[in-house]
């Protein structure tokens with residue numbers, strides 16, 4: 001599956017094709033610092049264990065490689081927000097059909113050039129139009145100001161701080177829960 005929206009293409013993760021890229025990006029200390037912490041190491045087996053099931057959404061998470069100008073530049077994954085997650089976010093479990101995503105640009109020379117914002121807008125377009133989700137959530141670390149600004153530029157608003165939500169480099173850190181509703185996204189695009 002390949003989805004092209006404006007200048008961004010999302011290509012279904014396929015570890016037969018993308019293992020070397022994933023290994024490079026997931027082991028890059030700078031990328032790690034902003035994604036899952038730079039105290040981890042990923043060999044091929046660990047990548048297969050964690051990401052193989054995301055090729056087809058077998059664990060309900062769908063992984064995709066991001067292409068920009070025909071270059072593979074990063075990884076994005078999206079998933080439906082389950083009732084458990086809704087309760088954790090303080091939402092009513094019967095409320096709405098919602099999604100979330102996680103993203104990193106693994107090729108660092110593409111950071112700070114507005115490309116992340118294009119990726120986020122393209123993912124929102126895909127989730128709202130193809131999957132028909134009503135709202136999308138994201139939860140960057142509170143200190144990740146670049147990511148937060150990128151999401152704000154795309155229309156996300158802060159909902160609340162999730163205190164000591166994530167174990168990151170040996171410390172429990174706060175995340176900022178952010179949300180955008182389809183109605184608002186359609187107004188601003």
Ligand SMILES: CC(C)(COP(=O)(O)OP(=O)(O)OC[C@H]1O[C@@H](n2cnc3c(N)ncnc32)[C@H](O)[C@@H]1OP(=O)(O)O)[C@@H](O)C(=O)NCCC(=O)NCCS
Nearest residue numbers: 034104105111112113114115116117140145146147149150
């Ligand atoms: C987060 C990420 C996807 C954003 O993509 P990007 O292309 O770098 O972001 P953009 O250039 O579109 O937007 C970033 C905005 O933050 C601003 N910014 C950059 N560094 C900043 C900082 N240290 N403090 C505050 N704002 C900052 C930029 O100026 C820009 O805003 P502007 O367009 O109004 O000037 C990308 O940087 C990335 O993959 N980072 C590493 C992994 C990561 O953090 N993933 C997100 C986990 S939630």
